[in-house]
Amino acid sequence: MTRYVMVMDQRRCIGCQSCSVACRTWNDLPMDIVYNPVVTEGVKGEWPHVHVNYTPLICMHCEKAPCTLCCPTGASQKDDDGTVWIDYKKCMGCKVCVQACPYGARDTSEMSPRLERYARKCTFCRDRRQMNPEAKPYCVDTCHQKARIFGDLDDPESEVSRIIGSVETVRLMEDFGTEPQIYYIPALGGQR
């Protein structure tokens, strides 16, 4: 089996927002929607003893994705490889999934040029993998810092398996029980 996951290395992320802009251009997103913002609380501490932390957000592609469970038409669905995506032949834009997602990863857009009013979200660049099975999501390729690592967690040889097996990682809001598939290496962590 294949289970795609992404690791966000916050030790390397510098908050440049390249992934966010890259996703916007690759997926031709209108201005009122963003799939993967990088958020930060800014520089914290007392000068000059300060620190900063950046958290890249994205659809968590949960194992138990509430958005797929609540979808009345079955448009929101999960592939065998773990990718959560929306079939626009079935979606009717009811926004129930937008309400259901605890991570705020879904939204609808009122703006052209495409898919107005439909629910939209990150698909781990399903389109790229359909063209080339080896392809990675574009945000992973575009990250200069190589702070995003994508791969198959069921493959013990893959880089993500190696990292998750050896370095301390956390997942966001695990207590919701949705089993998110995005793993974070904290900026000041990394050792198990």
Added chain:
Amino acid sequence: MTEIDINAPGVEVKKSCCYFCHQNCGVLAYVKDGQVIKIEGDPSHPTNQGGLCCRGNIALKHLDHPARINHALKRVGERGGNKWEKIPWDQAISEIAERLNQIKAESGAEAVATAGGTLRTEDWSRRRFMNIFGSPNSFHNALLCWIPTFMVETAVCGWSPFETDLGDSRCVILWGFNPGASGMPGMRGYTDLQKAGIKIIVVDPRFSETAAKADLWLPLRPGSDTALALAMVHTVIYEGLTNNDFVANWCVGWDELVEHIGQYSPEWAAPITWLDPEKIREAARMYAKNTPSNIQWGCTADQLGATSGAGMHARMILRAICGNLDCPGGDLIPGPSFTYLTDEEIEANDWLPEEQKAKQIGSDKFKLTSWPGYQRIADVARETWGKAPTAEWMCEAHGPSVFKAILTGDPYPVRALIVSATNPVSSYGDSKMVLEALKKVEFLVTCDYWMTPAAFYSDYVMPIAGALERPTIHTNYGVTDSIMCSQRAIQPMYDRHTDYTFWRDLALATGQPADQWPWENEEEAFYYIIYPLVNLGYPVSSYDEFVENFRFYYPPLHFYKYGEKGFCTPSRRVELKSSILEELGYPALPTYIGCAENELDDPALAEEYPLVLTTGGGFMPYHHSEQFQIESVRYLYHDPYFTINPATAAKMGIAEGDWCWIETRRGRIKQRANVEPSVDPRVIYAQRGWWYPERGAADPEAPFGCLESNVNVLTSVDDEHCDPIGGSWANRGLLCKVYKVGYLDKGKAADTAFSIPGSAKEPGVTVMPSESKLAYEPIPFDPKPDFEVPEGLLWDKSRRVAYQEATGFVYDPASGWLIDQSSQVYYDLYTGYAFDPTENNLVDMQTGKRYDLETRAEIGAAPEAAAPEAAAVAEAAKPAATAETAQEQAPTAEEGKE
């Protein structure tokens, strides 16, 4: 989900590159039917390895943005009236050429100047145009970006050691350099190296993206970098951390340096830099004990104003005395390329007559980066390398002085200005003055992608082709030995043309000889440049073929090049005490002067303006004043922000997001407050480059809101604030005050009024440029001979030799003879006869008659002169001068030749 299929039939992949900053990351452009349908980072490109930043990813938005200029525009009606007529490219070119020729005929070629931006143009072609046209007055923002550093380092060690061999390095200082916002591929490299064990020292007044990852961070007072560098040199010398072998064998001026540096202890630097002396020592030790180590150049070095030059010199000394030059893991000296043509070789510098070189504006004040200093450095470089640094960039008019010349006519009127690839109001210092100069200049042409403030006032606006519409060559200003090539993805859209085409068309239209411009397009010119590689294992028949098959040329790393011929300086050593700087009238050893405005030298000013302003630093997603039109990145920063420490903000009642005025002696601007502890409580950091292209020309006095939040309104280009060595002006370490924008606090008329100098209290021209003072007076360079110069000979100060004017022969005080330096033949000082060591007598080269060595009497029937040059080379047994006997005949040298 995306409808565009890059695997569809008919889709070609072109190896293009990103052209939105200097990194030139590789880009794969998917082209179908002459249109780019998709781009992505090139995974096989060594620079970015598939990565692209915000700027790189918006290439397609840039390519056909509705605000792009697609046709040549000719102004109709009043200047600033914003009425345009679309005309064909060729018509615009011929009309511009006619006007330039007319101005040249009336006022001389020097009345035409050109302003440039950063290295995203084929500016060797601009230089070629200007040289053949006859004007020395082309300039860039180069003085704020590496060029003075390059020239100072080249003066000291023969060629700037700017290539860092980080793979084998153990410690790197990122000095005023924030790759986390300005050079993303570099940042990845540093992060990887740090993981592998390299120590990273970051010198930055701000907790930047890079400082956040540093092993040692020195948050110094903005503008005090020179004091820090001198104190580090002091620590290295006085703690005995130098590489003694290298200093003894390869450096000159060591004793003078040790004596001179004694005054610059870390304790002396502490109040200037706000750093703990122990922290300065810690940094110096970390750098000097972990050799091989590197100092990476950062833009800060060139933006400190008056104090810049000494800092560059001090950092250069730091590298040299720690033995980090041209060794594995150290700072490598690339030297010019020997495998392809350098920019200098295709600039046609020979076309510019000496009398025109002398007219270069600013070359009387800022000598190192204009013809006087460049000529000296180029001469020395040609002796060693056989090639010289690029003249474009390294040898230019002083930009702010050209703007002042437009406004004042001093030293002479500049009547025409061609602005190419720059937005001068945003990027040159003292924006109000620049804007006024653009309004006033008689004939203004702008080549740009967008309607900028400069374009707004132009007579003609020329549509320029962007990144995907042109091939590119990257050779680091033409002064390195590697080359990176990329190809054109598509032909220019609409009636756009590349800047090379602009200069070539203009050259031909102004009547320059067609045989000087044989290359119809970039591909032909670039093939000419790389042609020498064809015989070196790169068998290609066109430029495109080179890109597709090879793309790069990196010569094998070659360490310790100085072992062969020495360093390329007059003494063939690293001149810690620089003879070239001394000759030009600058301190030969790095001598501290404070930055443009500081609380120690001018406490009264600091009372009125209590905060220290730093600016000029890059920030994502913009590059200089670019990309503000493109909403896909503008959404990240709608408005300009300045950073202020929470403690200071609390005292002033400033909250996050408040609009505030930032004011210096030269004016004030509005930015919003970003309250966070990433700067010292005494410092504010303001973003650069801001203008509001979306506002259009609502205010014809300052279109596009170009003064409102533009930090260069605050910076100073007064001669006394410029670095006398390199001419760079003051962007950092200025004194300012900050206050909230009140409800009734509208802009005042004074907010657009300029003055020369900018720091004058009254608007208008209060001091003519030729009367304004420099930060320090030139030190007269007048070395006296330590021997008696014989009558009839002249003393050459710069070479420190006596020579004969008619022949150029040099006097040798040890033997008393004249030497022809090219053939090494000795000539008799009084008779002018050459010495023939094979027959041990004298030969009159004119008549072939021979004379006795002792008596100077003619030897009976002299045989034909047998080419003495070959025979006489390096003869050890030099004849002793026998002046007494020669007195009898006593012809002067000149007569002897007749």
